[in-house]
Structure formats: structure tokens, C-alpha cells
Amino acid sequence: MMRMSVSRAAAGLVFLIALAAGSLAAQTAKKPITQDVYDQWRAISGAILSADGQWAMYTVSPAVGEGELVIRSTAGATEYRAPRGYTGRPQLMAGADSAAIFNPQAAQFSADSRFAAFIKYPPAAEVEAARRAPRGRPVPQPRNTLGIVSLADGKVTLVPRVRSYRFSRDGGKYIAYLLESDTATTAPGGAGAAGGRGGRGGAGGAAGGSRQEPGAPLILRDLASGTETRIDDVTSYLFDDAEHWLAYTTHAADSTKSGAFVRDLGTGTGTALASGKGNYRALAIDRKGTQVAFVSDRDDQASAKPKFALYYASLLPTKGKKELSPATAVVTPAAVGASLLVADRGRTDFVRDGGTLQFALAPLPLDTIPADSLVDKAVYDLWSWNDTKIQPQQKIDAARDRNRTYVAAFVPATGKWNRLSDDSLTQVTIADNGKVALGLNPVQYAIEQTWGEGGSDVYVIDVATGGRTLVTRHLEARPQLSPAGKYLAWFEGNKWWSYAVASGRKVDLTGALKGVRFDNEEFDMPDTPPAYGAGGWTKDDKSFLVYDRYDVWEVDPAGVAAPRNVTAGAGRARKLAYRVVNLDTEDRFLDPAEPLMLTMLDSATKSGGYAKAKLGASMAPETVIAGAKRYAGLAKAKKAEQYLLTQQTYREFPDLWTGRTIAGAAKISDANPQEKDYPRGDVELVSWLNDDGVRLQGMLFKPEGFDATKKYPLIVYYYERLSDGLHAYVAPTGRNVINPLVYTSLGYLVFEPDIVYTEGQPGKSAVKSIVPGVQALIARGFVDEKHMGLQGQSWGGYQTSYVITQTNMSAAAVPNATVVNMTSAYGGIRWGPGILRTFQYEHSQSRIGGTLWQYPERYFENSALFYLDRVTTPVLFMANDADDAVPWYQGIEFYNAMRRLRKEAYFVVYNGDVHNPTKRANQKDIDKKMQEFFGNKLLGHPAPSWMVQGIPYLQKGRDQVHLAAPAAGGGKDPAPQP
Template structure:
């Protein structure tokens, strides 16, 4: 793109590292400067690297450096690393083709830069901008003086089209055409423009006094659909429109004129059930709802009637009102004018098959009360042409990953009783496709007391011949009739888990309402595969193809993620980091090319003492092998035995390669780097669980991990602290009732009484939290009444009298995940028992602090707590008052 109104943007070469502290690497000659200790006053030097994009041809990459001071900057760098551009306070940066870069500034100006020559242009008052697929065209949505918006289309810097009064525009999948709507005065219009090599003239689909909403493209770009409405909410004047671009024919459906439209039902223009067009363009799906006028009176009910025989608890019952007023899905055939309602009050759950010829419906309340988060349902399949409905599955799990659909619409796959099945819609038969394999497809072997969670069904092959499945390690392709099963990776032998990167499934997938979309990938092409090493917790990428199998792209003893591929070349970039090496951005021009570091963040780290990390391996009392991430103090001296902080949740050792910026703004008050630079060891041990013993399992595994480190001679056994948040907070509360190996503990938003928490209602879900305890994270397996002893055995408050560890607990009084009263109950118990305990309650805070001031306060107090009890440092009066 050639840019007019020339304004030169300075070329910035490697010296740009002077603009943002420590961003670019530089060679060090002569004697290395002595290192120094890191203090909180230095924390502001650290920023977070975020890879953003790579240009189509792979010549340029963009990235962001985020700082807690909010002084963010977008950078663009060429693939050889010789040219830099910076855009302070820039946002929403995009490449136009391979040589133009645009980004928005805080003053609503768009900065466009020709990366080849540094010439720039500034366009004012830009609300939104887009480049066409090939980058030849620039679209800017700008504010006009009369509070309206104007869409301006440019090519080679020249304005070639201007549309005033724009209310919205959307691209088709190829991003070479837009559907747009305008309103000028009391007149509205909707039209299309094909933005290709030769810009085609605007086509006005319709003019109206009504506004146009929910502009929607068919996936192949051959038709569009939209609502025509007087306002922006549903009302009885709504119409839905469909326009075929080939025939140039507009079809309109209105509730008042359609022959078989249900009485007292209107077309709903809301987004709960958005418009979609079937892949073949023959059908339009949209929402309809009851015409009854809702009572707008807002007040307190005279009385809430909670009946124990109700299927739903009162909060949910009131909200859904038996689905009487929620939108229901309908389908319309524009060519024939036929209309059919799909979901109903009796069957409000709905998803479509891959070719949208059938719908699957169900009622989530069929088997209530159920004490699982996602209960069982009876699924029915509806032939949309004739409306015939048949039972598909009886009492089948409603877990979203337990059911999928093939792209061609022929099959439905589902998980049941330890096997994967496929239902052939035309033949109406069910086939167990994994019965001949001795694989475990869900997590029950590793975590038998938790809810049944499958390792995964990412989708189907593009030709719908094979279901794609995961076991604990590998990717499998299994034919729809189960006759052919092929393991595509060899993760079990390598102790690596391989999964398909999400980018392989694209983003042009039809939304599927209550269920999953028909995702697929091409097995005849080369696939990008993510890898996770179970032993060392390294992450990275491989490529896979049928001829060659797996080939490593980027996989080291580190964390590698955020891989981005160029659209028109073999180049790709990714981020790599370890705990002691700040994230860097790496580029490869092909799979076999040498990896080149383009950007190193936080190079000022070299001036400070820094810790290191290693993986430890241990076993619990059941001889189960486990990992633990151990972080060493900065400037480690093997002659010294250090204090140690142990942070727990479930599987946390996988964070071993994560670089942690030193910071006072932490959502749990815990920061590994803060602690290691202050002279602490930090341990992140993994926990595995025995059925009905979540607390005892945590105690067993954590104690074993601590003993392993103590036996290495690294830690002062009298100076070990324990910390956890949420479920980790519960584990912390419980562990200190079972052992005195910890000199201090911190529990954030943790459950203290399993029994009272069991008999509570989730503020967000409106359902009984019983499911959390019987078959989810707490893994009790049975109801309280079926095994009361186990509940008492694993409830911290029951054993509170045994506590000798000083405890700091913290919570927010607006916590919607774990009621803050759980912390209060423990506080009252420890207060009554005269234990060493302080509780912090943060006003208006949810499950974690989002306010930087609260984050800072929490971090300081957590570190002060450990400093006092583990390092014998002087403490503030908030700790020492009342303590001997």
C-alpha cells in the first residue's frame, strides 16, 4: 500500500533497547558487572512480552510489552532483527499484507506505517479499522461530527468509497466482502461490497424505515441474513430477512404474515439464539419467544417458596421459569417459506448436526435432582424436513466433551460407559468404535473419585471418515464404523502428551447453540501438534503428517507456546521461557531452519541475583510417582539451609518453566520470584487423590514432597511455610490440622467446613454445591448421609484443635465461588481455641482481588507473615499484636 500525506516515522534499529528497558539483547564485553539484590523498588523494570502477529510473508513480527504502570508499547521487528519500530501506548495492531502495519492510539488515531521505508500516515477519529485479506484495501470506521459513523475504503492510500451513517459491518469468511447497515435520519439501508482486486459497486439489498440487526454471512459467502426491526430489542414488528447474492432475491419472514407461525410467538432479535445460515444456504436458524409482556416491576417477593419436591432449587426455578420465556430455536426455508419450531419448553436444549439437516434436543431437568454439575439427559433427534422426532440416547451425560458431530452431518459420536460410540443417522444404528482397544479414554484411572472427564475428542477428519480421539498420551483416528483404528502419535513411549493445536480447526465453525460445533481438520495435510512432557513438564510443538509422522518444531527443556504461523510462507514465531530465562520471541523461516531469537525481554535480569528451578520426583504412601517444582533462592549458597514456602493446589509442578516477573500485584498474594530473591526456597508439589480422602491425600503427598527436599539438605526443617488458594486454601486448612511440620501457613478463600459447604447454594450457579463434594474436586464419591465419617474425617474445622501452625487467612466478602463465611467459620473456631490466627477480609472483593491496591496489600501481608515466622524478621504491629 502506498501511503499519502507523508509523515516520517523514525527508523529504530537495535538501539531501541534504550527506549524500553532491557527489551533487546546486546553483547557484553569486558568484565561482567557485579550482580545486586532485587528489591521491590526495582519491580517496575519488569514487563511481560506478548507475541502478537506475523506478517503474511513472514518478513515482520509484532509484539507487545506490558508493564504494570500501563505504559505499554507495541513493537514491530523484521525477521532478520535489524529494524525496529515502536508504537507507545498502541493497541489493536495489524499487518496489511507484508509491508504495512497499523495500530490505534489512545487519542483514537490510526497510525499506518510502511515498514519498508518508514513513511507513516495518521488518520484521526478511527473507531475501528480492517485490512482486506490481501492487505490491498484499508477500511476505517470514523466518527463524524453529527455522532454518526462513516466507513471509508482506501486502496494505495486513495479514498475510493465512502459510506455515511454506518451502524455495523461484518466480513465474510474470506474477508473479501462486507455486509453493512446504515441509518441516516429516519432511513436505513443494508448492502454489500465485494472488496477484491477490482472493487465492485455497492449493492443495496433493501431500504427501510426499520433498523437492521445481526448481520450474518453464510460460510461460503453466497447469502446473507439479518433482522429488520424498529428498535434494538425483540418486539412484534421484527422480521428476518434472507438475501441470495446469486439470484439477487430477498426473502422476508414476519410472524404476522407466515402461514404456520405459532400464535402469541414473535421473532426474537436478541443474541441468545443468534442467526445462522445452513452451510448449503437453504435454511436460516433464529430465535423465537413468547409474546407475553414481562412484568417489569422489580421488588422483593412477599415470600420465596422452597419446596423440597421441586426439581430446581428456587433461584434457578425463578430464573428459568420452566423455560417459558426463554427464546426457542426455529428454522425457516426462505425459498419455500416453510417454517418450523425446533426447541420447545419441554426440550429447550438444542444443537444441530454437521449439515444442519437434523437437530438434537433435550431437557436438562429430566433426571433432577442430580448432584453433578452436568447431569444426564435424554437426547432426541429431529428430522427438520418432516419434524419427526426419535429417541437418540437415554440417560446420557450432558458433559459437552462427551458428544460431538461429524462435519458432513452423517454421524453423532458420544462417550458412554468407558467407550466411544458413533451413531449413523441414516442407518439409525449405534457402534462401539473403541471396544476392541484396551485404552482408557477418561481420567478415572488417574483420578477415580473425580467426575468422569474424557481426555478429549477434538473433532473429526475433514472427510468425516474418522473420529479424532485422545487417550492420556496420544491422538487416535478411528473410522466411523470402528473397523480401523490408528494411533497417530507415540506419546506413551516418550511420556509426552500430544494434542492438535487449536489453530488447525480454523475459526469458520458454525455456532451450535447448546452443544459443540462440528470441528474438523485435514489429516492429509501437515498438522501443528502441541506437546507436554509429563516428567519434566516441558511444552512445545511438533508437526505431524501421514508420510513422516511427528517432527519436532520447537521442543526443549523449557516452556514453548504462542506459536503463530505466517499465512503465505513457512515462517513461524513462538515464545520460549524458563524460570531463570525471561520470555523470548523466536523465529524460524521453515521447520528445518535454525531458530533465531528476535526479542529477549527483561534483559536487566542479568544485573540481579536470580533463582533457578529443578524438578524433584517423589512418591506418596501408595507409591504413586509425583513431580514437584523446586525453585532455589537467588545467589544460592549450598552451605546454607534456607526457609521454604510450599504452594499447593492439585498439579502445580507444570509451572516449573514459567518465568515470574517480580511484582506486588498478585491475585493470590504469592509470587515465586519475590520469595526466591528474598532468600526462600519455593516448592510446588503435585497431589494425587484417593477416593473419599481429599484432605488426607493432600497431607500425604505434600508431606512426602517436603521430606524429599529436607532429605536433600537444602532447607531448615523448622522454617517451612505452606500456602494455597481456593481448593489449595482448603488443603492448607486441612493439612495444618494433621501435621506440625509447617511453621506458618496462608490460606486464601478456602473451605474450612466440608459439611456446611456441602449444604450451600452456589451464588453463580444457583444450584446446590453438593456436586462439588460428591463427584468433583473434593472427590468424596458419596453423599454426606452415605459416608458421614469420611466427611468429618476430611473437614478442617473438625480437627482445628490440633493446629499448632500460625495461620493467616484471607477472603473477599463478595466471593461468588467459595462463600467468605467459610473463612469466618474457621476464624471463629481458631479464636475459640485460642490459636494463632489472623483473617483478612477485603471489601467488595470476589474470589481473587482485581484491584491493584488490594493485590499489593495482600502480597505485602503474605510476605510479611512468612518473613516474621520463617526468617525471624521484625514484623508490623498487625501481626505481633496478641502474639507472644
Template structure:
């Protein structure tokens, strides 16, 4: 093994040379349950930039909604129950509306009774804070760009029929904000405002289909127009972007068919009774495919020029026999699969009907319940079963051109994936039918690519067997006439009108192959940032710099001014302009900047019309969520680091200068011991690669003292060096904040893989990282443990067969036998693991029959006799990613060898733990285990002696009681 070389970068280290007079207490798991924090997915900024809202509250319990004035300290707080949802503001920001859910205690109480719970809607005036509450609300929306209306859709009455054919309409209340007057529309099943908010389209679905139809309401005059009435059902209103046309679906019963027959309806030139209406169901088209009909799934839409309607078609199954049309009900028999079969009847000499005995005999035949797996199946039977609903609901994209009443089927059984280009001039079709079987076997994807002219419906194949593994597909320009793609390590553009192709990157002295992607794919591409808004330039990144390249490839400018020497890169563009199409280079554009060498990040500004991204700030924090108010020059962004939780900042400066903190996250953190900082370690792996690892220091760290350490692994983790760890009960059990608070250091190394040696690569990277961390003096070499989940669980299970550097290990849902795992089913998708092994995370190729040494060399199970490290295993019995048998096989092997091992299984859980009681339990047990192994605390009884099944209920009740008492 190579001699370890290491160096340290000290960051965020407010170390103390002495022990604080009064040390803060460590977090306990009971503290996690009541930990108060902001739900990051609930931030909303008012259109005028004057109000920012968010939901906050404990991990378990009831939450609050905060609406805060951005320019001062005025804020309002409202209880919102146990479920968080965002605030919606009216266009003029004078009103805010949000849902209030049932309280946590009510949610828990009704789990036994199954009594329904209902949401309220709270409408708040700003800044007056006048509140109006609406009960039993299903959905709501403000009237888009019109600030005067709030539509409130109510849930059905509890007594309403639950039958699938029952009427779906309920009350829709139109509440005028300026006058506080209400207008009720009854039996509404669906509604939608147009962009300007001056027209409301809605569907009536009433009992007996009385008055069913599609209506519009002029929101200025209140005039209601019935655009169509019929004994039919309607659904899927879809306004175009400009708000001057919409499309929807209509369905009718038809005795010839098993399911409803659908019609596409397009409404444009909206002018009340004079509005234009187009209907199409395929009957008028000579070339409409036989046994097909308009699909019930999907949302029809207009072309940009309103010359065509686009929609899906699908198979339309006719009824088996005309006798099905007879009045009265037929006897029903149940087959072996539990499905019902209608039994035919026939009339006797008196004219009465009686069951047809032959039909009854046929229905009574016991049928086998079986699956036939054939080697020629393009998709495994398990995949077909998992994807059955998707397949059943699949529809083929089609078009109907109004002027000449021409129907065009754009997608078909082989060309299933058709992507519309902007402006609806062209579409791109992908046909992988010839390569689907092999892709599902070895993960190496290919497709044939077609350009479809939407004016003529003509399809032209432009690529045959185009390699797609590790690639994005075509990136289409805003004008719909260009596309970019990656091929053979370079980026190209194609003019969809002429089909001429241009190599965009051939004259740039840089690599456009992702240098950090070590999967078994050919020349994986670097990121494609899309197109400029005027479609003149493609924005494509190499491994560090972002390039502006003309559509024909003749000119190229580095917008980031050759940052490779600094190891600095552009990682993403912030989308801050409403309804933007591409990157508008005539406006200021903002980018996330990241430094690979020191893990600093920041924000860069590309000023309007300029060609140089200027970093506004780059430091040891994480930045994200940059937004601009739609109607004002107010910017908000999120900032955090390892020690400080995410907070929102606001500024009116385009340079983001003088930003002011608006939020107050995790207020209880000041009361607890927290990580003392983080170190970045540079080291060299056993394979000679220069790598990095992150070492998070324990709370109350004292220089010169060594600490018990958890090594947490997955793949490359150091880019997350400055990420804040929110105290929580995670699905994998490990929470860094909890361990740091309780006196543990946490080490997270990067792992670089060699093909056909995933396990050995982990050993070559992780062991030197641990030794480098020990050499700092911070890590106690006699008290180092390792943990990982899923792929990290596999590597944990493997590492303990190759090294004794760890005193304890915990592996969650690990792969343990690469040979058996290779051909097992990934049940969450129904596919086999073979493609995952050969082209994705497994990094083992080809199959074990031609690669036996690599498969055995990297399988924990084949080195099991060398294990000396105690192991805590987690493997759930419904794991749909890593088969449960992998954990069982490793556990039983270790048990047979009398190795210290305990396996925990949560019944019914999948790959990660979902149910809160189970998440709590595993998190507590894992820490109990590590405390015993690394801190010499007493061994928990479930580890020391096990729990007999007869005592399990009592054991669980005792732990649940103790935890409840802690609360």
C-alpha cells in the first residue's frame, strides 16, 4: 500500500484551548422530536417582494405559518396543524392564502376510527391581518394576474356517492377580494383561470349529468356562457400560455365499447357565445387508426399558433358480444384470479331468461394463476407488472390540424417517446425498440432518433443506434429550430429545418467528458445549460468553465474566464425570471459557483450584455434558492454552513450586497452542544489518486484530544462539506448532528472507483482516509467505526472483510453477494440488477460467468471468514432495491462462524425506513450500539443477549414507554 500523504485545510474552526466553564448539553433523541425548524419547501415570496412566508415547527407536532415583512420586522404567525403547505399571494400582494390542516393529535386519533379530516383555508389581508376562514376546502387559487378574485373549491359531502361513475361536482366559491362578496357555482368538478385572470373556465358534473358541460365566466362582468352542454363528462382543462385558448376532454358512454369514448374539445377566439369551438374524436379522419380512440389520460393542448390541437390516443376495446347490450343484469362468476366474468343468458320458451349453462361451465373453470417468463421478453415480467398501470395509461401523441382537418399520429408502438419542440414546428422522436432488451440486460442504452415536421407529419431518421447511456437527450432551443446533443465526447448542434449538424466544441481546448464520472459508460457528458433566449447561443460547460457557443459553432466565449486553474466551476444557473424561455443574456443572470479544491461556494453574476461571470462572493458557506420577486427588484437567497442552519437573506441590490437575514431557523440550537467545526483532509489513496475527506469535529472539541469517530461512506461526499445537518430521524438511521453533539467526530471520505473493483476501490480510498484522519490526532485510532446504507452498506460489509481498522460497523440494506445480487430483481422498478451492475453503480461488467474473479473478489460473502469486526445489520423484508436475501445470507454466514452480528428487520418497510416509530427505533438502537462499542457504555440487551420472540412485545412496549416519558 502506498505511504499515506495528507495535509489539512482548517476551516470554520473557532477552537477553544480550554473547556468551557459551562458546557451545553448534548442533543438527545427526545430533543429531536421537538426540534423546531423551518420547512425549506414552504418558502414563498410575494410578487412585490414585500412579504416572505414559511412554515416552521417541531419534528413531531403542530406547525406554524410565518408571514414576514421583508423590509422591517413586522410578522404574523398562524397555527396550521400537522401538515405544511406553502402560502400563495394575490398578484398585488394584498392577500395571502394557505391551508390549515388537522392537528397532530387529531391525525393520530383518527387512525383508529378512519374518520375523515378536512383542511381549512385561511385568507389573510396584508398588512391589516384580517382573517377569513373557509371550511372543508379541497383546492383554491387566486385569479392569476387579476388580483381581485379567490376561487375556493370545496370537498364533496360525506354522504356523496363514492361510485366511480358518480357525479364529481362540488361547490366552487368565487370570493371577490375588493368587495368581500361571494358567488357560488354548484356542481363544479374542475376550474382554471386564464393567465390574465379575466376568464374562468369550469366544468359542471352534476347528478344524472343534468346540466353537464363546459362554461366560462367573464370575471369583469360576471357573465356566464355555456360553451357546450351534453349528457357527458368533461375533464382536464388546459389553458395555453397566453390565456386566450384552452382545450379539454369530453367522454360519453357508448354501448359498443367497454370504456367511455373521448372527444378532444378546443376553445379559442374567446368571446362569450361567439367563442370558437373545435371537436375531434377521430370519426371524421380517414387515417385514424382502427381500434384506437382519444386517450382519457393526458391533457390536450393547442399549438402556439392555434392551428392544431395535440392529444393522446390509445387502444379502444369493444365489448365482446352484442348480448351485453340487453337490459337487466347478468349472473356473475368469479375466475381463479378473483376477477368477475359476465355470464351470458338466453330466453326459454316462456320468454324468460336463464343462465346459459355452457357459459356458466366456462366461467367455473379453474384457471391457473401464473406468470410466463420468456428469454425474449424485452422487459422482465416483474417490470411489466410493476409498470402495468403506466403501460395501461400510455397514450400516443397525436395532432389534429384545424384548417384541413388532418389527423397525424406522431408517436406509435415503436416511436413512443416524442418530445415537442417549442413553437410546435418540430418534434423529436426516440425509438429504442431495437435496443430495449439489451439496455435492460447491460445498461448500455441506444436509440434511433427522428425529426418530425409537424406541418406535414413527415418523420426522418437522423441517427441510428445513438448512444444514450450517461447522456441527456436533445436540448431544444426556444425558437424550436435548433437542438444540441452530445456524441463521442463532443457537443453538437443540429438545425431542425435543414438537418445540418455543427461540432460546437471541436475548437475549444478543453474536455467535455465528465472527469469525475467513473461509471461504465462511454464518454459521459459534462452539463448542458441549454440555450440563450434568442436561440443564437448554446450554453455548455466543460469540467469547470461555462461556454457561450454560437449555434453554428463558429464562435465560443468562456463566460467564466478559464477557472480551471482555480478548481472553480459554475454548477447551475438560477432561474429568477417568470415564464422565461432559455437564458436571456440581455438581463442579469446569476449562477452558483463552487470550488472543488476548498469546497467554498457562492454566487456569480453575468451582467446583461456582458461575457464575464463575476463572482459576487465565494466562501465557506452553501448558497441556494436565489429568487427575484416577479414585480420588484427584491432578491432572496439561502445561506448556511455546517454550524449554522439555513437562513433566508434579502436585498434590493443586483449585486446581492447588504443582504439582511429575514428568517430565524432552529432557535433551540443555541441551547445544545454542536459541532466545533470541520476540516478538509487531502490524502492519497492506495491506488495513487489524490483525494479528499471531510472531518466534522465533535462538540466541545479540545485540541490535542482524540475522539471516537464514525466513518460514514457512500461515494463522493466532500462537496457537501459545508452542508448543515438538521437533527432528524432519517430513513437510514444516521444523523451527523446527533453524533457530533454527543462527542463523536464524523469522517466522510471520497471514493474513486476502478471498473471491476468497487469493493477494492472502497478499501483503497477509505482505509488511507481513516489513517490520514488518525494522523491529525483528532481521531482515536482504537475507537473508529464505519457505517453506510445501501451502496454504503455494501462497502461497509466489504471493508470489514479486508481491514480490522474499525472497532464496529453498521451496514444498512447492503449488497453482500455480487453473484446472486447481479441477477436478482430490483423490485421497486421490476427490472433486474444486471444493468445497474454493468453500467451504473455496480461497476462490474460483464456477467459473473465471464468475470468470476472480479465478482468474488468484491463480494463480502466470499471473504466472510476474515470478518473480525462486530456488525449491526439492517435489512427490511420488503426492500425493493437490495433484496432481503442479501442481508439474510450475510447474517447467517456470520452467525454460522460465530461472529458478533445482529440484524434488525422492520416488517413491511422498503429500502429506507418510512414509518416514524421505526425510524426512531433504529436511530436510537444504532447510537446505543456505537456508544457500547466506542464509548464503553453498557451493551443494550438486544445486542448482548438478544430478544426471544415471546418477549419482543414486552421489549418494544418498554422502549416505547421510556421514549414517551422522555417526550
């Protein structure tokens, strides 16, 4: 193992002591917000408190670039900083797979609050060098480094080539970390498997399948002394909660050294639970450290395709013996039958109380078709009217379906097991007590699900016997299983219901509350309004918390006690929406002995805050903190009265605040000190009446130094309801929607109006909401009504393309990823999930409310395509040829109609990119083109060359590499005048 000395490591860690603020620097002129400064803005992630509340830790990262770990004392000015490497590098990397989202692993504190650990990723230069290396040329792959920080003095130990690490949940003496093997060929960024707490099931294990590479060295480090123990060939490892045991599996080149083992951390004694040639996977240990399970094919090595069995071992001493008993095969291949296998993938885990072990079964794999067997054969897809899924969805789901598993449960006390799920009862959740499970059967409604009318039959399962009891049929909402397994609760028919597992009694919990709506009052889609939601269960399943629009209700799942309004109607009286915050994430219930913490949001002003209430009572909540801000992320130290939260406004970044009380919290981070050098402007909440007399709200973003006596160009951006985001901080970004901060810095006003809808009239509803809102702003005298633009993406793009057919108020419009023809889009495919788009029109966002043959006139009347002859507004729009949500041929229909009508239109297609571009270069390019287009039409800037000359196919890409177009003979006709 390679390890930096403490002194050398400490030199690499920046130790800062906060100083008193000095004199203010002389103010200078604000800098313009341009694309080259976007990545100066950093975000905070992974913010946590140590268990004793003495430390806060978080990572700050730009969208693209190097991140930094910060560990800050909550009681003083002590602060440690360390580089985390290339953390800001997700799918934005040039040439990266658009689906490969990179999420840096969160740093962790030890349970005793004496140490912290983090993964330091390779620097950007190493990652980029490896990515750009020619194929076939050997190149060292970037590796991750583990950092271990002593909180007492800030010293750090750096360990290179670390794949993952673990602390125990409640211990604190040890850290275990898995090194890269000497033969590892991890791709850039591929290292760093999930580490963290020593949970119960299988992290750090090898991928499923019959082949397995040899394991790697595991290091067990005593954090206080620095003493290390090396264990070779490890493939997976786990601590129990209290750190009595380290369980691990190995796979060695010498097969006799492969096996499943435990190490007694008190004595240092290691015990082989099973060993010998074979694979050992899906390791699990219960929270109390009394039992271990895993799967292995060791007993079937004589077969051509060895099959796995489930092994179980007790870690409790056997009477009369000092040694642990070896693991025994408790579920064998013979026991599961010829059509099933014990799976080496899927979840293997002990339930919370340890009385039941969940494991996975799998169907026999399909035989593969030989690669050359279809030569000179027809290759085709057959779409059958009886298919439960259409072919594109089957293709998307193929890998998951091919590797599907079934939930099964083994009960150690009885030695019996049962299969709980199958191809019909596909979703099973076992309660914390391990005795009952919730099962959902959506299969018989799968065809109806294609157009948005699915659901599930709901069952309660006896884990000990596998027996199933039907609770209700065709339920649209997902039911909740109580933590102790005594009840199910669900929302149906505008009521909350419960089902008592022991008695089979079904109870209407809220039907007696006349005039109280638990379904969404503002829901305006042509479907059943969903519930406002639930706040969770109380201890021992005594009660269940549900929401109306504003208040919190406590209901008795047994149906004996009457429902209690915990917030005493104060929410509705004050127009404050109260919602539960669970500060103890370890427990899955709310403790009635503790204050009930609530978030609150003022629906009129958008002000936020936190309040306290009392379970078992009905009284107005006590406000803890409130203001014209958005408060979020509230957390509490596990063993101390120390709180962590963020607060933000449009002008104030959501930095971290901490304190012994919430109201007394002080700011401890400053992620973006550079923002003071750039213009910020401000935002105003505005209101108006739409054409149907409904009072609406919206946000008006103003440039810095706004002067109401002057006139400003206006850009209107919308989706549905956005005004609740009044106090959300906006960082500068460049992508396929306008950024209010960027555009106000360019001299525009930006207006974001809320929109409400009438069923069957989505396009007209948008016009009725947007146009009066703009007119209300014009009446105030500061809008240049001859220089107004519209912009939207996806649903906002649809509304933009429709609005310009109904009014000529805008001088420019950018409807990205738009639908212009509902009649053709209705039968299209959302290529990301492979599903049919009909549900969106019949039941969801597009709000037509029926089929194309029921309401052909609605589809026609709400399709911009049929009114494009009225358009006078120049348009720029994007539709990408790998769009995973809207068929990109909608863009083709739009372009060809505008071109045929000789109306000014510019159509951008980013090849191989999706609905919202994920490739960094494409994000920046559409941002630039939108700025250039609006700049030309609304600010009078010169038109860029792509607007004047276009880009012929033979010249494609020359503008990106700065090659001039041929001087003559380029084969381009003169550009027609719009």
C-alpha cells in the first residue's frame, strides 16, 4: 500500500483560520456575464454534519472543472480544504456518452466524529489525456485517491489507487478500503465504486455473471493508531453497525483461497465461512452483527455451468464451541427447481430487524442466437396488437428484462424460504419486521398503461408462507406499507384508505371530513387529481400523516380516532402550505415525543421558512424562521442539537448555515465570492388577470440599475407554473432555455408568467395567460413593445409555436423541441423510454382529454402547423435527431411548412443529442445562437453569418474549426429575403 506521511499529507491540505473582515475593496465596474465565466459559478453538494455536530463537510464544484472538499467547524473559524479533483465533469465532457452521468461520491464522517474520508478524483488533465489517447496505445489510466482527515489537527493521509471505502454505521475505530488490483484497467472516472457506511447488503461486489476477475487488496486501518491489516483478493466487504465484524468475500488466482470470511474486530481472528473453488457474491450482514449470507457456486463446480446456492451463517457462538460454525447452503439449485436459479445479482439483504433475509431468484437465461445464424435470413420486428409493451419499449427494457430477478425470503428461525414475486406480481417490498410484504401486480393493466390508464392490483404477502391476500384492484396510486408492517395506506377516490394486515379490515380514513380536499385543487390535466401527499408514519404505526393543500392531518390507520388537523387550520387561514421534515433519517417513523418540524411556503408571496408543531395535538404551528427566502436542506446532527440548512434568494446563493438553533444559524460557506463582480439585477413578483378572469402570478427579472422611465426589450419564457421559484437563486448557465441572469445582464427584461389550462384548449389557454400578462407589463411603461421575444423548450416550445400563430406581438421566437402537429405527434414514440405518446394527450400535459378520433377538432385547433400561414414572427428552433421525448420530425414539419410559406426560420439539429442537449459543446452553441438571434431581432445587433448565409451541408463543421468557406463555386444560392 502506498501512503503519504501525515506531515506531507498535511502540507497538501489547506488549513484556514477565519480572519476579521478587512476594509472593503474599491468598487469597480461590473463585468459582463459571458460564456467563458459560466464555469466560475460553483455548486455545493454532499453537505453533512458530523454526529456530534462539531463539523460540517461539503464539496464545491463547478459544472466543469476541479472540485474542492471543505470541512468547517460549526463552533469556530477552523476550516480545512482539500482538492477533490475533476468532480465537475459529467456528461458535459466532449465526446462523452450523453447517458453517462458522473456523480462524485459524497465524503463521510466516522461515526465517532474524529475522522472524515473522501475520494480525490484524478485531475482534469489526466482524465482528458486518457480520453484523447489514440486507440491501441497503452496509456496509464487515471486512478482515484482516498483521503483520510484527522479532524483534531487537519492532517490527511492520502492513499492512491483506491476503488472504494467504508466506515461502519455506529463504530468509528476502523476504516476499510479496497485498492485497485494490479491488473485493473478501469476507464477514466470508472473507479470509485460506492463506499460509505458499512451497510447490510452487497456493496463493493463484482458484477453478475459466471466469470469473475481476481479480487484486490483490502486494507483495514485502525484510525487512531494508523495500524493496517492487508487482506488479499477481496471482491466485497461489509461492517456490521457496531463494528464487531468485518465480512468479506475473495476470489483468488489460487482457487483454494477463494471464499467468504469474517474477521472478529475485537480479537483480530479470521474465520472462513466457506472456501474453495467457485464464486462468492451478494454478501450481506445484519445490522446487529449476528448473521451473514452470500451466494456461491462452490458446490456445483463439476457442472459445465455451475449454479449458485444461498449460504447462511450465524455469528453467534454455538453452545459448547468457541469457533463459529461454517456457512450452510440453505437454498440450493435443487430446491428452486429446474426453471429457476439462485441469482448472483439482485438484492441480498437482511431486513431491518434481522429476522428475514431477502434474496433473489432468476429465470434460466435465454440461449443466445449464434452471430452468423441470421445471415441470409429475414431480420425484423413483429408488432402484435396483444403485446403488453410496444416494440420500442421492449427494446429499451430488454437488458432489464433479460436480467430480471424475483424477490424471495429466507427465515433463519425456521430454516424455510418462499418466493414472493413472479412475472405477474412484479413489485414486492418487505416490511421492516420481515413478516409481511406489499405486492403489486400491474401486468393485466399493461396494455391500458400504454395510453395512461394503468394501475395495479395490490396484495399483502405472508413472508413465512408466501400466501397472498388481495387488498384492492386497479389502484392508480402507489400504496405505502407501514414500517412495522401493520397497515397499508393509499389514496383513491379523493380519500385516504388503510388496510389492517392482521384483520383484513379496509377503512376510509378521511371520507367523514366534509369540505376538505386531499386531492390537488389546482390540478388541471384531464386525469384523476393526485393526492397532495403524505408526511409519513409515527412510531409503532400509531398514526399516519397526510396533507391537504395547506395543512397537515394525523389519521388513525385503525379508523378508531377521528382525524386531527395537526396544524389546526392555520395553513389554510394564512395561505401557508405546511409539509413535514423528518430530521432523523435513520428511523423510518416520526417520534410523537419529538417536535414535528415543518416547512412552510406562502402561496401569495412565495416566502418560506420552518415551523414546529406537536403530534397528538391540534394547534397553530410555532414559526421557527421565516422570510422572503427559500429555505431548504434542513438536517440535524445525529447526537447533538446542531442544525444545517440553506437559504437563498434570486440574489443570494444557497450557501450553508449552521447553528445550535435554526433561527440562530450563521453562514459557514461562500461558494461564489466572484458573483459580486457581475451584474445581478432583481426579480419582482407580478400579478394580472387572464382572459378568463383568473388571477395569475409571474416573475419579472430586471437588469441591474433598472430605470422604470426607460424602455427595455422583453423576452417571455414559460412552462406551466413557475412563480413558486421567486426566491430560487439563478446561476449563469448556457443551454437551450434562456437564463434570466444572463439575459438581464445583456439589457433585457425577462418575464416568466404562470399558465392555467382549460381541458381541450392547451394552446388557447397559453394565449389567454401569456398575452394579458405581457399587456399588463406594457401598461407600466417600461417595456419596448416593438422588441419582445418568446422562448420555450418542450412544452414551452409547443406553447411558443402556438402563440405566434395567434398574435404578432413578438419580434422573435425560439420554440425549442416543439410539437407543432398534435395529430402526428399523438401516435409518436417517446424514444427515451420507448413508450407511446398517446397518454400525454389523453391524460397528461398536452391536456386534450381524449383520443384523436373522439376529439379530432381539438387536436387540429391546438396544432400550430395548421395556422402557420398567419405567422409574422421570425423563429429559431432546435429539434435534435436523437430527441428522447419529442419526435424530432415535428421540427421537420415546422421547418418545411415555414420554408414553403417563405417565412423566416432557422432550424438547428444537434446530431446524436437528445431532448435537452447533454453535450457541452451543443449546450454552449444553442446558447450562443439564441443570444445572437435575439440580439439581432430585439437589440439591433448585426446578424451572424449563419443567419445571413446559412450553412450548406458541404460546409458543415467548418465554422466549428474556423475554416473559411470557399470564396466561389460553393454551390450556394443567394439567401432569399424573409
